Amino acid sequence: NLSVGLVGLANVGKSTIFQILTQQTQIGNPANYPFATIDAIKSIINIKSPILDHYQTIFQSEKKIESNLMIWDIAGLTRNASSGEGLGNQFLNDIRNVDGIMHVLRGFQDEEIIHIENNEVDPIRDLTIVNDELILKDLEVIENNLDRLNKLKKKPVHGHNVNKIELENEFKVFEKLQDLLYDGLKINQVEWDNPDEITIINKYHFLTAKPTLYLLNVNEHDYKTQTNQYLSDIQHWLTKNSPHDKLLMISANYESSLLEQEELTNSTIVNEIITSMKSALNLISFYTCGPKECHQWNLRRGNTVQEAAGLIHTDLQKTFISSIVYKWVDLKNLDLFNESLIKSQGKQYKQGKKYLVEDGDVVIIKAGS
Numbered sequence: 001n002l003s004v005g006l007v008g009l010a011n012v013g014k015s016t017i018f019q020i021l022t023q024q025t026q027i028g029n030p031a032n033y034p035f036a037t038i039d040a041i042k043s044i045i046n047i048k049s050p051i052l053d054h055y056q057t058i059f060q061s062e063k064k065i066e067s068n069l070m071i072w073d074i075a076g077l078t079r080n081a082s083s084g085e086g087l088g089n090q091f092l093n094d095i096r097n098v099d100g101i102m103h104v105l106r107g108f109q110d111e112e113i114i115h116i117e118n119n120e121v122d123p124i125r126d127l128t129i130v131n132d133e134l135i136l137k138d139l140e141v142i143e144n145n146l147d148r149l150n151k152l153k154k155k156p157v158h159g160h161n162v163n164k165i166e167l168e169n170e171f172k173v174f175e176k177l178q179d180l181l182y183d184g185l186k187i188n189q190v191e192w193d194n195p196d197e198i199t200i201i202n203k204y205h206f207l208t209a210k211p212t213l214y215l216l217n218v219n220e221h222d223y224k225t226q227t228n229q230y231l232s233d234i235q236h237w238l239t240k241n242s243p244h245d246k247l248l249m250i251s252a253n254y255e256s257s258l259l260e261q262e263e264l265t266n267s268t269i270v271n272e273i274i275t276s277m278k279s280a281l282n283l284i285s286f287y288t289c290g291p292k293e294c295h296q297w298n299l300r301r302g303n304t305v306q307e308a309a310g311l312i313h314t315d316l317q318k319t320f321i322s323s324i325v326y327k328w329v330d331l332k333n334l335d336l337f338n339e340s341l342i343k344s345q346g347k348q349y350k351q352g353k354k355y356l357v358e359d360g361d362v363v364i365i366k367a368g369s
């Protein structure tokens, strides 16, 4: 199950946004004092999908099963978290376990709500504090490993225990990462395309390697007009320091009033946040549809249909023979799915195990026993 963590300083609106995304008011603990949230709280968000709804209709499935994301409300970070302050290390470890980050920034003024940094709203200072803590934590991991590898390099080789080439490669990657972080850049700001480097980087679950979506929490007026006094400065900052990360505005207060009136299903921002997070995580969806149920599954872009089969059932991956695929473009205008008609139009595709699944595909797996 893929997971996303809400990250940010205390009192920026994380817990409120957590409730909005999960559409429940009972969980989480929005409160006007720092550290209201100590333990990370998690919940599942079902991902609404008009494509799934359409497939359920045309396949006349009894029920639909949406794909989901696990979301964690991670307690507020503070300056110096990486050196253990304010339960810092615990928070940073909670971040290590998620696949993606939603970084919440406070862009709203409210005298009543304490700001832990000099009681002054300044989202760029805030995001720098948080990112610096993530960078420092990654540097700590890198420095420890460089020390470890240095010691290993000096050891004489006994038997096959130490592979010198692997060591050297790992060492080089760590040095590269270290330079990057020293420049204040996050690991995910570099296009890594060497698979060996990617394997090494993935092994260590670096905090700054995680795809990030920035959420600027603003008042209702700013959200509705898509203006905010800090917006252009933040966009500038992102272009310079974090060009791969997207920024969205949200008004936590406004959305939570919708939630109370049970009108949140109409909220466009919730869908937009989830869609943006999915694409930051490089996720697409494929579907399995029959009379009983129509099911939406999340899959990494670039995965094969055999890997997709493994999500449905590990046995299906092992005994995979072939697949039948229908494309969204061919199905989107239908009122009813008619297999023989589709087949006669040449829109039923037989695909072998290497086929790369595309967003919107309906997939039927053929497997042995």
Ligand code: GDP
Residues within 6 Å of the ligand: 008, 009, 010, 011, 012, 013, 014, 015, 016, 017, 029, 030, 031, 032, 033, 034, 035, 036, 037, 076, 108, 109, 110, 113, 217, 218, 219, 251, 252, 253, 254
């Ligand atoms: P967290 O510490 O980041 O999880 O922040 P919370 O969600 O607990 O919010 C802290 C306080 O700020 C609570 O009293 C919220 O009601 C308030 N708050 C959250 N979002 C907004 C907002 O958009 N506008 C205003 N005025 N207050 C907000």
